[in-house]
Amino acid sequence: MTTRPQLSMASPSSPAAALKPVLIHLLRGASDLASVAATHAKLVKAGFASPLASSNHLLAAYCRCGAMCCARDLFDGMRDRDVVSWTTLMSGYAAAARPRDAMSLLRAMGSSGVRPNAVTFSTAACACARLADAGLGRQVHAQAEVAGCARDAVVATSLLDMYAKAGGVEDARAVFDAMAAPARNAVSWGAMLAAYAQNTLGDEAIRLFAELRTHGGGVAPNHFMLATVVSACAGMARLGIGRCVHGAVLRLGYGNNDVISVALVDMYSKCGCYEYSRKVFDRIEQPSVVTYTSIIVAAAKYGRWRCVLTLFNEMVDQGVRPNDVTLLGVMHACSHSGLVDTGLQLLRSMQSKYGVAPCPSHYTSAVDMLGRAGRLEEAFELAKEAQVEGNDALLLWNSLLSACRTHKRLDLATMAGQRVFNNQQDVAGGLVMMSNAYVSAGQIDNAAAVRSSMRLRGIRKDPGCSWIEVKDTPYVFYAGAISCAGAWADEVLMLLDELESKMRERGYRGRLGSARVSDAHEDEEEEGKGVMVGVHSEILALAFGLLVVPKGMTIRVMKNLRMCSDCHEVFKLISGIIEREFVVRDLNRFHHFKMGSCSCNDYW
DNA sequence: ATAGGGTTAG
Structure with a gap:
């Protein structure tokens, strides 16, 4: 961001009082730390740093830059703090992926005697959503209810989103239902649709979308809702309804929206219609990284590796820089077409060529392609080299286990299985893999033992x-x-x-x-x-x-x-x-x- | 002044 010279050159002869709105204006437009700090200095020099309003603007400006340390120092040094000061800092923490700090601020605020308002509750709900902590979120909900803010459209929508992200779709729906119909605006409908779609309740999302059109009280579908519904159709592979929604997209004039196009490309590819995906993609005038990625991933799913590599090269030639998802898509294409060495090369060169550091998923893809090709020792070495942890490790070692099963390598399967067990995460997938590896090796008794230990420990896998x-x-x-x-x-x-x-x-x-x-x-x-x-x-x-x-x-x-x-x-x-x-x-x-x-x- | 929803990957 550039500073605005015409504003910073306020006439030195102007009275100090006239300088203040200019500096505030500067702050509101600033999103880089250097210009915020410079304006901060000017405010101090002009004697405006301590009045509450100026400090709050500064605070907001530091938060916008993600300079949370500066924001915190300023906040700690403020003589007076009002609800805006507290809320601004909370919101800064929530946006900086530090929801815990946001929530401890809410508690500190309570003991300082400043009363939270609707914006504060909305921000707190957002922090709980990031934590995916419905218990904490419920406390915020209760506080908002007591304060009489819970019916506020923004507060209710934030609470709805919080429950949805914490997995409580029913609670989300209850908040939605409790909102008076006129309070339900496009955002609340969109949030409820997303709540269903993100909790794999695509049918409910589609039903709610139909309800919007009959009982929406004049709320029109917007691009957020359309993208969500298309994605719900993709998740359920419902071609029939997906095509209907595509029709609605065109009728409503969203045919040129990139986000919706990406969702449509994905939907058609997940419904088994690559040709339709291609048609949607070809209509996009200036494909972006994400739109290129969506068609690359689609083609990869169909094993069309020539197509994938052509698209990838075309994209790079156009000066569109691939991101981590694009590279994963290309690696998947390599994996599904037996182009093991091309895929490995990509893994080794992605950092230097495209400036993208390999993530656990790239290593998993590479381990997967080595495994499919029967190069299990290399796969094992790469899996160790990747040094991933937690759930990512589970996916990685599972992939290796699966390859051990296919190639009947029980020796390596046992070692890989050990890695899976060492992870304290959800182990169901790994155990099933282990059991299947034993089956393939003809060790039925061992397979049965793994299965029964799963039953005893109450571990279930989604039924096929x-x-x-x-x-x-x-x-x-x-x-x-x-x-x-x-x-x-x-x-x-x-x-x-x-x-x-x-x-x-x-x-x-x-x-x-x-x-x-x-x-x-x-x-x-x-x-x-x-x-x-x-x-x-x-x-x-x-x-x-x-x-x-x-x-x-x-x-x-x-x-x-x-x-x-x-x-x-x-x-x-x-x-x-x-x-x-x-x-x-x-x-x-x-x-x-x-x-x-x-x-x-x-x-x- | 401070606040709410969406797309590609797994």
Whole structure:
């Protein structure tokens, strides 16, 4: 930021009183520490440093620069402090990712006798949101209620957001419901939509969006809401509704909004329609880092590495500097296409070439690609070199464990498993990996032991499920449970029998449904309830899709976990037997099955 | 003067 010479050159002959508004104006426009400090000096010289209003402006200016030490020194030296002084400093701490300091300031404020106002409560709620601490947030809520501020639109919206970010969607909704309808403005509707979307309640987000249009009391959808709803559709892979929302985006005149375009690119790619993603991207006039990244990530999901590298080079040529997410997307593309050395090179050169330091996720991606390629010793060395901690470490070592499983390297799996256990974090994923590694090595007893220790310790993993959208309605399938097919259940079974025998003729040796131990990668709670014990959810969803999706239409199956190698083989075989195309969305990529093969070329 | 919501990655 530059200072404004025409303002700093206030006439020396002007009376001091005239200087004050000029200096205050300077402060309000300043966002760099040097000019704030310079103006501070001038204020002191002119004798205005101590009056409350000037100090508050200075305080706000220091907070805007993120110079929290300067802000604190100033605050501590102030003779008088009013609610604005306290609130300004609190808000500075919250914005500087120091929510704990903001909250201790709230307590100190209480004992100093200055009464908080609506802005103070809103700021405190924001700090609690950053801490994701609903307990502390509830105390703020209670204080605001007592002070009569809780119905204030801004306070209520901040509290709503706080509950949502602390995982209490019901509490967030209660705050929303308690707001009088006229108090609900575009921001509160947007915050409630985001609350659902961020807590993976996409259906609720879509329902609320519909409610806005019928009972919104004149509040029009804005770009915040549209981006949120599109992202909710992406999360649930709901192509039908996603296209409707895209229509609304265009009708409302937001077709040129970058943030919405990014959400649309992501939505179409997660719905299995890369071509639509491409169309949305091609309409963007001046793609930014984020828009380039969204299409790179989309192409990476489809294993289109040539496309990814072309886009990446084009972006760099255009002078758009890649960020950490872009580079991760390119690395994923390398990983999913077997371009191990290109990917590793990128990891080693990202700092010098693009000024981006490798994050834990970049190391995880690199470990993943080495692991897939069977270069497990290198993967292990790199994992150690990365020196990551906490949840990041879990992801990293899990990735290695998964590779150990695929390549039946129990020796390394045990060492990697140890690293997972050493992390005091959520270990469910690691334990499942361990159990699967034992299964692959034929050590069924050990696998069972890990599983039962999980049950004893009350550790659960999200059950694996697959779903398919038919005429805008999602049908969700769990392993072994055919009841989801409703009236079609019997026909699903018959079709699976028929397919199994046809696959046999082509050399398939497995079984689609039986109590196989290798099914351990999916939840077995449904065991016994279904007619076909052990049949994987994606196979059920596919069979259902083959029956109900009209011929000629691509069948799109979504899955919340990664597809297992058995199912991958089965899907390839089925696509060769039946002349239909189907797309499976994995946890992290797409598989397009056609005439007996898959777009991933078995790299996954 | 001080305050509230959104996109890409996992």
